[in-house]
Amino acid sequence: xxxxxxxxxxxxxxxxxxxxxxxxxxxxxxxxxxxxxxxxxxxxxxxxxxxxxxxxxxxxxxxxxxxxxxxxxxxxxxxxxxxxxxxxxxxxxxxxxxxxxxxxxxxxxxxxxxxxxxxxxxxxxxx
Numbered sequence: 001x002x003x004x005x006x007x008x009x010x011x012x013x014x015x016x017x018x019x020x021x022x023x024x025x026x027x028x029x030x031x032x033x034x035x036x037x038x039x040x041x042x043x044x045x046x047x048x049x050x051x052x053x054x055x056x057x058x059x060x061x062x063x064x065x066x067x068x069x070x071x072x073x074x075x076x077x078x079x080x081x082x083x084x085x086x087x088x089x090x091x092x093x094x095x096x097x098x099x100x101x102x103x104x105x106x107x108x109x110x111x112x113x114x115x116x117x118x119x120x121x122x123x124x125x126x127x
Contacts, residue, residue, distance in 0.1 A: 002026040002116045004097050009121030012087055016125070020082040022097030022118055030075040033100040036082045037111055038093035038123075045096070049082060050107035060107040064090070087125045094120040 008020040020036070035050040049071040052058035059071055070083040080097055098114035108114065 002099070004099060004116055004118035006095065006097050006118045006121040009095060009123045011124045011126065013126050014088055016087050017083070017085045018087065018123060020084065020095055020097075020121060020123075022080045022082075024078045024080070024099065027099060027101070027116070029078040031101070031103065033102075033104070033107055034071075034073060034080040035098045035100065035108070035114060036071060036080075037096045037098060038091075039096070039120075040093040043093075045111050047109035047111070048095070050109070051080065052105065052107055053103060058105065058107060060109070062109075084123070087123075089125045089127050092123060092125050094122050096120045 003025045005023045012018055031053050033053045036048040037045050038048050039045040047062055049069055050060045051071045051073050068086045073080045097118045099116040100108055101115045
């Protein structure tokens with residue numbers, strides 16, 4: 001049974017930092033591309049960042065977080081991280097990690113193309 005468990009969310013002031021973690025189990029983690037998505041109230045779920053499988057070392061970010069967020073993975077710990085710096089109130093959302101089991105060099109940005117999802121962690125950024 002595949003499980004993705006996010007942690008690290010919370011309340012932070014604008015300009016602050018948080019690091020989200022997503023611990024995976026029940027899957028061959030290093031063979032999966034991983035993504036972070038977020039969903040604000042009344043909005044659709046949107047792609048934030050993605051990282052390719054194994055050691056391909058490819059990453060992708062939505063424009064609004066480039067230079068502020070960094071995605072990384074530790075295959076030995078079956079964990080993917082999202083380091084978020086210079087947080088803004090517009091970053092407030094529930095953040096989800098997702099796993100894509102289809103081996104590909106392409107990091108997908110469409111939520112429906114991911115196979116497994118975590119339950120989400122709330123990130124709230126105050127002005």
